Amino acid sequence: MKVSLSWLSDHLDLSRKSVPEMAALLTAAGIEVEGIQSAPENVVVARIESSQRHPDADKLSVCEVNDGGPELRQIVCGAKNYEVGDHVPLALPGAKIGDMVIKIGKLRGVDSQGMLCSARELGLSEDASGLMILSRDLAPGTPFDEVCPPVFDLEVTPNRPDLLSHLGLARELAALTGLRLRRPATFTATEPGRAAKTSEVTIQDEDTCPYYSARIIRKVKVRPSPAWLQEKLQAIGLRPINNVVDITNFILMEMGQPLHAFDLARLKGGIRVRRATAGEEFPALDGQTYRLTDQDCVIADSKSALALAGVMGGEPSGVTAATTDILLEAAYFDPSQIRRTSHRHGIHTDSSYRFERGVDPAQVTAASQAAVHLILELAGGKVEAGPVWAGELPSSDVTVSLDNAYCRRLIGYPIAPAEITRILKALGLRKEGAKWRIPSYRLDLRRPVDLVEEVARVHGLERIPARVAAPFVPPSRADQEYDFRRILRSRLSHLGFQECQTIKLISEAQLAHDVATQHRNLAPLRVKNPMTEPHTFLRPGLVPSLLRIAEHNVRMGTTDLRLFEIGTVFAASPKGQAIELQHLGLVATGRLEPASWRAPKPELIDFASLRGLLEQLCPGCAVDLLPIDDPRLLVAAEIKIGESKVGLAGLLHPATARCLDLLHPVLVAELAIKKVMGVLETKSVFAPLPRFPAITRDVAIEAASNLPCQAVTDFFRSCGEPLLESFQLFDLFVDPSGTKLAADRKSLAWTLTYRSSNETLATAQVDEAHRRLLDRLKSALPVTFR
């Protein structure tokens, strides 16, 4: 909301407050100052005394202007929209216009001692069509900040509709500063009205419109408003229309009560406040026709809708230069009904903004009366005796009690009862016995806690001593899970992985890249109202987004990538309920180490390297990758840590990788954090160090090339040979040519380590154990020894 400082000054003496002081005062009161529009310094009113074409430039003129000083000033000017005799803003040398400091200089060879300005150059409006033409009543030399006093752009919180007017704001400032309000804080109507006959006003939709009043003024002269009114409206960004419309806008901005004036000649029969019929068309003042619903309330005559209640007037019934008789509406509309209509049709007006937050019911009639006074003054005419009204204004009879002990408990500091009383009285509350009577305009004060807020706000939190004390709170399960994720994040970053954070909504196309296994048979969750296609589904896994990021980075020239993300993934249960799980996603592609002079051509990352990384992530655990068929990947394997299957690792299908411009093999993995945590949370237990030496034996096992290595590993693990301590594959040999080994065979060479915990093994004991082991291996698996 725009608020003019000079307008506010009508209500209280702000002459001793600088603009920054005012801004600080408003901010401290909880009214956010979003912007301050004020004229630059060193700008004055000047009268154009002469104007001639620039000798060397067709588009420029050379003007002589009177700036109030003894001599005329010569200014070179590019605008064309003025006449000699016009008063315009003149930026004197030293003035700062935008980023430019005005200096005396030559323009195309002609002296120029300043700059004549447009409204836009002065930061006052978007109007850059030419010089800003000012009233000729302004004396040359008048400082421009007197012509255009500062205007504040304020953000008023939704609980304080009473601040949405100059009077309301002045009332608040008076309470905060102790300055005296020049007029009483509330206006009450002095002229009694009378209940309307049904032929005059009928309310059929009492939900939306509890109260409607109308005044009729005949024989008004509709014409432009006087300068003071036009300037007031222009200063806060409103366009003057004609005196009657301007007066309704003035009262809106002055008192916060929206009014509407109808051209009485356009009305057929009395006013009917009713629901629109579904599909009813309404031609609004903004030139558009709206198709209404039966939830909208309209102000109608016997034939058609004249106004969308509380939101906008209609085009045909508006006040024009031809209007002579007017009907002035002053009503109270239900906030939520107006909000719904306003949002339904996307019409947001100064009127709907105030009605949907709540206007002061006690001021409806007073606002109407004030408008009538102004209309009679500025447009003449004759008012028909007394307003007619229908319905009833909502009660504003509210009292709230405030207990000092409660106030102290919430604030944590004893504010003296006298100070509490002073604050509440300044805000317009009246003490009635043990209770406080709430002024009609303070719709937000209904409970004791609301009064505590006022006390705290006005007293200021900076004056309340801070207290730092805390009870002991035991760590929660969420703490443990957070810490575990943090350990994983830390390990991964030390393994060269970059942590990513992506938006949890993904596109339908990305679903195809999902490799999560735990909930793969469940449907993904689609939002009902996606805004854009790329953000339609809650991600079922992390790999799809990580692949997008890999694509982006490769495109940006980074081809060695190790990416991970830890976060929530989603699926729909068969009953449609959301399932949320914490996952870890990995994507790795490119070289095993950065190329350097020591390793000019490092190898590309492969399955074994991924497995190595996974083992580093889960130290002390047996990590197995168990091959499975998964159409989503070229090679896929379930990740088993200890006894638990925790996710899937795989080699992305090259066709998919190519689509994403990823040219090197791309390894992906997706793990369920909870399962990993279940395995890794087991405590480490001390094992005595071996005291006797180990003896090793090597063996080369020949097998069909499709025999998974896991078969051999599983055999070693489960063979039960007590002396076998460990086993390590040290060579894999294949010969596609078939010369040294049949093409469909492979040789796996292992080092087996034997050790006893009781004695130093003799060679014969080891040989015996080794032979025993190989015999069993041969009968367990289709292998031979080389």
Next chain:
Amino acid sequence: MLEDLDQIHRSALAEATSIPDETALEEFRVRYLGKKGSLTAAAARMKDLAPADRPLFGQKLNEVRAAITAALEDRSSALMAAKDAQAAQGIDPTLPARPLHRGSLHPLSQVLDRAVDTLRRMGFALAEGPEVETEWHCFDALNTPPDHPARKESDTYYFPNGKLLRTHTSSVQIRTMESASSVPVRIIAPGTAFRRDEIDETHSISFTQLEGLYVDRDVSLADLKGTLEAFFQVIFGAGTEIRFRPHFFPFTEPSFEIDVKLRTVGRAERWVEIAGCGLVDPAVFAAVTKCRKDDLFHPDLVTGFAFGMGVDRLAMIQYGIPDLRLFNENDVRFLRQFV
């Protein structure tokens, strides 16, 4: 015979100083001292001597063996020293590294971890709640009017079953109080919140929030002020000016926004909005009480404060990041800047 020994002695010593390497050294040792070495052969002939000559011969033999052994050891040491010296050659410490891939934590994680660490030291425990949330937890229980704009489908993501993507982590306040078995409740809840918004440099459809809640018998504005001042002094540095500006939120009363005064190089000092906070509105306690069907959180019995801040915003301010979209773009050239 003794001349033979002298001969062996002379030739061995002459030869030893020019032995070129370890292999030749071993060959030398075998040739003189080995089983078939010349000194061994000479020794074998001692039995041919007259018993009277033997002591002298034996003495001489020992002298020669000791001398050859010493020469051998000298040469071995010399060769080792030469080799050691050679090992240093060609090592130029100024050559560039053979580097490893360097990973990093996301800037949002780093900022969040720091905030979480700080608040945990101040006695807060972590809490969490679902991101797909009910309207009751996200709005109703938080005293949000039924026709509040945030509930509109134009502002919030919904699902066909009426659930929604939480628009703030404040829903975790409700989740926590619903299931708490005792007071005090002193929790923080970091998490994602979603808004249906156009994505640009200062807006996204999702962002990370950090929520806090402290409920006990007599929690007051003085506690709120002390706790959050202490917190932001850690985050932004001791002595940072902090102000509490009255504001409005449906679920707190009184409500404040917190501004910190930033002093950044090359920019004028300015107040920057950083968080929202307030005392838990009695209506929120009433909603929880109604749902729990007991009096643990009865508005007459407990008071509390709550706060919430945008982690993205904290990170943008702390690192001087101009565009929110960089956080989700995850360009590794960006990510690696934050160590």
